[in-house]
Amino acid sequence: MPKKKLSPPPLARKPRADAQRNRERILEVAKEVFTRDGAAASLDDIVRQAGVGAGTLYRHFPTRDALIEAVYRSEVERLAAAEQRFAAKMPPLEALRAWMLLFIDHVAAKTLIIPAMDTVAGGSMRLIEGSRSLIHTAFVASVKRAVASGDLRSDTDPNDFVRALVGIFHTTALPGWEPSARRLVDILIAGSRAVSKRASTPSRVRRRASRKVREV
Numbered sequence: 001m002p003k004k005k006l007s008p009p010p011l012a013r014k015p016r017a018d019a020q021r022n023r024e025r026i027l028e029v030a031k032e033v034f035t036r037d038g039a040a041a042s043l044d045d046i047v048r049q050a051g052v053g054a055g056t057l058y059r060h061f062p063t064r065d066a067l068i069e070a071v072y073r074s075e076v077e078r079l080a081a082a083e084q085r086f087a088a089k090m091p092p093l094e095a096l097r098a099w100m101l102l103f104i105d106h107v108a109a110k111t112l113i114i115p116a117m118d119t120v121a122g123g124s125m126r127l128i129e130g131s132r133s134l135i136h137t138a139f140v141a142s143v144k145r146a147v148a149s150g151d152l153r154s155d156t157d158p159n160d161f162v163r164a165l166v167g168i169f170h171t172t173a174l175p176g177w178e179p180s181a182r183r184l185v186d187i188l189i190a191g192s193r194a195v196s197k198r199a200s201t202p203s204r205v206r207r208r209a210s211r212k213v214r215e216v
Contacts, residue, residue, distance in 0.1 A: 076131040083138035093151040096142045100185045
């Protein structure tokens with residue numbers, strides 16, 4: 001007796017546009033509320049400010065931990081996606097600087113939400129470790145483009161930039177860490193410039209990159 005052919009499994013449905021909008025709105029509001037009120041923030045406040053029902057919240061995020069994790073992962077994904085947008089719109093060196101400044105903004109925002117992240121099973125370090133590859137990939141791609149364009153020295157190691165910027169995490173408890181970190185970006189770039197490019201005006205690169213960061 002011939003075997004019956006198995007039907008292919010049904011394709012997973014894409015979330016409806018309104019469901020996706022609700023999810024994004026919940027994450028946007030939850031980030032603000034958790035940053036302001038910490039892990040004990042009222043989920044009722046999030047529901048009310050997002051303009052959705054409690055059932056909608058729990059369909060997307062069954063637990064408080066799931067919501068906190070999703071908020072953090074969403075921010076990391078936005079940061080990684082910004083690297084691609086900058087690369088498409090800006091010269092390589094400007095794109096690198098703009099993305100590094102955005103990374104500092106990400107660190108500043110994360111220091112505010114870490115108290116909420118620490119309440120999740122495994123703590124904030126588990127979430128940070130889980131997102132490290134996305135950030136590392138974006139860093140490496142941006143530096144490599146600046147090397148390929150001739151803006152940075154050919155022996156520039158992308159991991160040197162990664163190590164320097166990731167070190168910022170260990171300084172956020174110190175006063176004035178954020179302006180210091182922004183100066184570090186310019187020091188790193190200036191020290192890695194190809195000799196033939198060092199005569200170019202760094203202030204122009206700074207102005208363009210800063211303008212693009214504000215547009216994100």
